[in-house]
Amino acid sequence: MDQGGLIRALDRSRLGGAVIGSGDDGYERLRRVWNGVFDRRPAAIVRPVSVPDVQRVIAVAGEAGSLLAVRCGGHSFPGFSTCDGGIVLDLSPMDRVVIDPVAGTAEVGGGALLGDLDRAASPYGLVMPAGVVSHTGAAGLTLGGGMGWLSRRLGLTIDSLLAAEVCLADGHVVRVSEAEEPELFWGLRGGGGNFGVVTRFEFRLHELGPVLVGSWIYPAAQAGGVLARYAEAATRASRQLSTAFTATADGIRVTAMWSGEPVWDDPADDTRCLTWGRGTAAQLSALSMSGNYVNEQSDTGGDVTLNAYGTQKYARLAALKAHYDPENLFRLNQNLTPTPRQDAART
Numbered sequence: 001m002d003q004g005g006l007i008r009a010l011d012r013s014r015l016g017g018a019v020i021g022s023g024d025d026g027y028e029r030l031r032r033v034w035n036g037v038f039d040r041r042p043a044a045i046v047r048p049v050s051v052p053d054v055q056r057v058i059a060v061a062g063e064a065g066s067l068l069a070v071r072c073g074g075h076s077f078p079g080f081s082t083c084d085g086g087i088v089l090d091l092s093p094m095d096r097v098v099i100d101p102v103a104g105t106a107e108v109g110g111g112a113l114l115g116d117l118d119r120a121a122s123p124y125g126l127v128m129p130a131g132v133v134s135h136t137g138a139a140g141l142t143l144g145g146g147m148g149w150l151s152r153r154l155g156l157t158i159d160s161l162l163a164a165e166v167c168l169a170d171g172h173v174v175r176v177s178e179a180e181e182p183e184l185f186w187g188l189r190g191g192g193g194n195f196g197v198v199t200r201f202e203f204r205l206h207e208l209g210p211v212l213v214g215s216w217i218y219p220a221a222q223a224g225g226v227l228a229r230y231a232e233a234a235t236r237a238s239r240q241l242s243t244a245f246t247a248t249a250d251g252i253r254v255t256a257m258w259s260g261e262p263v264w265d266d267p268a269d270d271t272r273c274l275t276w277g278r279g280t281a282a283q284l285s286a287l288s289m290s291g292n293y294v295n296e297q298s299d300t301g302g303d304v305t306l307n308a309y310g311t312q313k314y315a316r317l318a319a320l321k322a323h324y325d326p327e328n329l330f331r332l333n334q335n336l337t338p339t340p341r342q343d344a345a346r347t
Contacts, residue, residue: 001064003043003085009064010044010087013056017048017093030090031082033071034135038079042069042088049093051199054110054167057089058197062169062329069332070197072111072137078300080193080332081140091139094199099124104206105162110199112138126205129154139198144295145190149257152239154206158189165200169325173199187320190309192294192333194317195324209260218252226252238262238277294334305334315341 001009003021010019020027021044030045043066048054061068067086074081082088091111097120098107106128108117115134121127129150131141146157154160163177166184176185187195218226227245234243240260246253264273294308306314319341321328326338 001066006043006060006064006066006087009060010046010057013060015046015048015053015056016050017046017053020045020047031088033074033076033079033081035075035077035079038082040079040082040084042083043085045088045090047090047093051165051167051173054089054091054197054199055171055173057087058167058169058329059171061087062327067332068329070193070330072139073113073135073141075133075136075140077296078334083332089197091137091197091199097121099126099205101126104204106201106203106205108138108201108203110139110197110201114138114141121205122208124205125208127154127208128157128160128203128205130157138201140193141295142201143188143190143192143198145293147293147295149242150206150259152237152242153259157203160204160206161189161201162204163202164188164198166196166198168196169327169329177202183320184324187317190294191317191320191336193330194321194333194336196330210258212258213256215253215255218254220249220251223247223252226254230254236277239280297334300334305336308334315339 007019007021020030022041027045031040031042046057048057058068060066067083069081069083069086069088071081071088071090072092091109094109094111095113095116096109097112097116099120100106101124104126106117106121113134114130114136117128117130117138118134127150129148130138130146131148142157142161163175163180164185165173165175166188167173174181174184176188178185184195188198230243230245237243240262241256241258243254243256245255262273262277297304297308309317314336318336318339321336322338322340328335328338
């Protein structure tokens, strides 16, 4: 279907949200994504305002055989948030965030940014472990894992995900959680946008506590010694301390953030606390990471996706993909090849 036909098909679907073509006001602004390397021109940018809108766009894309890029914050490193000649489903109007301070949970729309969530939760002293840039989309970050300043203390973003509402390729909307569609819930937590469009997330929130931040700059000539001492300190550090460094030709910047309480006031606690700290540090130093992190892959194709998940998890994800998206409609991501597996029956 040509671009004009795609626009007409979207218009006929009676969307509540806007359909923006190349000749419309706002197109040039809305087609841009965070990574300026990807200067693409979609046939249409659709800005849904409801779940039925999302269902209609998925239906049009499937019937037309069109590329479908799903976008929230537009921060995809490899440019999956946009496409040439296809449809960009821009979820940003669906950015509602509702905090339940008593239950300690957040309901987050599929178009919300991390800054939206922080602004809603911070008055209650609550936080969700997330990324480091406020205009990152909560959806894309979550579906790829979600790693940031609080991850050492509170885990990845997906560790705080309680449930999600997903629009599937066949038009159905399902709620997924540990108790509902558990296999799909497993796949969403790190499997990226392969299985559908998530229109709503439910997260567990955490008390933040006091925060201390420090930053130090060292000349490049001292880089070797600085990084050696940095590595030694990092292996002993509490999970309440997160650190990072940036190396340039001019020097090394080390940044540290501490959240929560690990001093103690009673000398009688010295032995217990020190023993715990030393034991934990020993366990952490014995661990190493294999593979790679799906949200920080700049390359695509080849073994990139396989290396992110490993052979066993990739096979499980590919079977899940074959069940929920056998035609690979949702392919603008670190893509899984739909591969049926006999023991991957839907539960």
